[in-house]
Amino acid sequence: xxxxxxxxxxxxxxxxxxxxxxxxxxxxxxxxxxxxxxxxxxxxxxxxxxxxxxxxxxxxxxxxxxxxxxxxxxxxxxxxxxxxxxxxxxxxxxxxxxxxxxxxx
Numbered sequence: 001x002x003x004x005x006x007x008x009x010x011x012x013x014x015x016x017x018x019x020x021x022x023x024x025x026x027x028x029x030x031x032x033x034x035x036x037x038x039x040x041x042x043x044x045x046x047x048x049x050x051x052x053x054x055x056x057x058x059x060x061x062x063x064x065x066x067x068x069x070x071x072x073x074x075x076x077x078x079x080x081x082x083x084x085x086x087x088x089x090x091x092x093x094x095x096x097x098x099x100x101x102x103x104x105x
Contacts, residue, residue: 007077020066027063068094
């Protein structure tokens, strides 16, 4: 019986997570209303609607994919060791990420 080597959370993971959280806060700032009828993103939308919609969709997809991967790594390296749970796949991490996002947003 071989024992699987446990992977730990690394400095690089923490840096990537910090950058991800910064991007998530940026997204919240861009789409959160400054006043009751405008958001910062509307300035770009007024100049180029197609470009702004395309950028918003790309940014959202990148945040979802990166967040899912970070959740998978965090779960497999930290949560599964502490709570003795099984490791999860990327698809399971994405489902968890989207469910958590829907519940807490």
